[in-house]
Amino acid sequence: MFLRTLITTIFFSFASCCYAATIDVYPGKGSIQSNINKAIGGDVLLIHRGTYKEHDILINKKLTLKGENFPVIDGELKYQLFIVTSDSVTIEGLQIQNTGRSSMTDMAGVKLLDVSHVIIRDNLLLYDTYGVYLQNSHYCFISNNVMLANAKDEINSGNGVHAWKSGNLTIKDNKISGHRDGIYFEFVTYSKIIHNISIRNVRYGLHFMFSSNDIYRQNQFVDNGAGVAVMYSNGVTMIGNTFRHNWGDAAYGILLKEISDSKIEHNLFVKNTVAIYMEGTNRIGVAYNEFDENGWAMRIQASCNANVFEKNNFQANSFDVATNGTMMLNTFRENYWDKYDGYDLDKNKTGDVPYYPVSIYAVITERVPVTMILYRSFLTDIMDQVEKVLPSIIPDQLKDDYPMMKKWDLK
């Protein structure tokens, strides 16, 4: 009996030293930083409700910071907040707010420096210059956060999720609004951006630079200053996203510049000034997308090559396609165009005469933008009709040989 008790005691004391301890943190009783300093790797810091006016909180151990009822960590508009330099840290359930603004350092709510397997989830990041800032970090998981800021211009603001030189990230179910770019990727590879909602950001909802082999799907980009930009990357997969009302002088649903070997499928583009803008893109498959009520559904510069546009629906767009040259090395097939007025005598569901998606007025406005003043003039309607009968100016290589008679069901 005695021996058994002894063994149990020894076992339990052994176990307790290896098990994670939970350290309670209350406002006013020892700072978060001092508790982190006391903790050992694997501990859980349970931060209770209240306001903590701390800054530059360095997490250099494998800890879990857990907030109860969203305790507030306030940077008083002067400082940066969490800096994570250890792998496998988890931060959840905190309200991280009011970082400072500085042109010397990028002030962030949570900054990850050279780490991996960090989880940032279920946090409220309010009025931070940068929400979550990743630098040379890998296998990190950022989910379910709400990032809200009130950026006014591009100069004094930061990004919701900012990732630089990272890889294998997962950014999921976040709501980002009011930052400069909702999500910013520079030199980030093999990452996934899923189910995020990025609205009313000053510049781009999502910004890709030099980031290859990434996937983004089921995201919503609404009302951003300039939509979404994907530049200088390859192997990007964009599936099932919604691009809505990116409306303004320089707004795009997606801006593609120097992209190759990518896929754009099952996306919905509604009410964007330009739904897809392409420049220097190669071998992109654009399929099963829905283009509704955009100013230009697509602007394809002549520098694009070997892109395939198939099985898309084009409806109620002011201009279906615009281009700046006569050369066209891309393929259009089996799209549905609401402006197509051909016929289908052999009943194979595709029209018997090709559809030319570039209207003459689109060509003219592309050459001389000032002619936009005649938009919706009776004259331009007549010109479009005449050109249909006697084509002479529109690029004749840009055509859909098999236009669909009926809309694709893309639901």
Add this chain to the structure above:
Amino acid sequence: MRTIIKYVSLDLLRNKTILIYTALLAAISIGVLNMDDNTSKGLLSLMNITLLFVPLISILFATIYFFNSIEFIELLLAQPIKRNKVLLAEYAGLVLSLCAAYAVGVGLPLVILTKQMAALVLVVNGLLLTLSFCGLALLIFVLCKDKTRGIGIAIITALFFSLLFDGLLLTFIYSFSDYPIDKPIVGLVALNPIDLSRILMLLQLDVSVLMGYSGALFKKLLGSTTGSIYAVVCMLFWVAVPLIVSTVKFNKKDL
């Protein structure tokens, strides 16, 4: 003067053409607005119809009416009434009934079926177009002696403003596209009431962004309230100038 206006408009309200015009406008408006649940699209179609039909019908009908009532005018001028008063009363009576036709035909369905600011602008546009093209008709009536020639000129005027002017504008833009022509273009547009009302209407709809896309000046001038005020003021000139010129000419005209 008031009595003349009363008789002219009463005479016109019994006119079959005006009644058909009203009914047609009403049918088109209700049809277009009900066809699509997106009212801004319906507004665009109605705008196209207004821009095409209102000037043509106003100027043609007005010219024919003025020439037909020349005997009535001569009879009135035999009385101790000022020439100006007779002419302006004729114009006012005609404009009153045509505007009423437009207001009932397009305005009423718009008020009932939509709740947009743009709808109001469309109605104002249609009324201003009616006013200015009736003014032009009056000018044609004063300047021409012959009814046939007058009607011919009326048709040419309507075609010129709805089609030919834009063609010339396009040619101008094309030939001078290497120069900064934004400002002259904004000036030139003021020379055509139909273009003015088209732009005024587009500014109310969100497609105006497409215009801003092409140049900073368009965006700055046309995208702001200044742009709308500019367009309206120019339209008012298009109403006033033909009226003033025709009264001056009519005073000296040998009837």
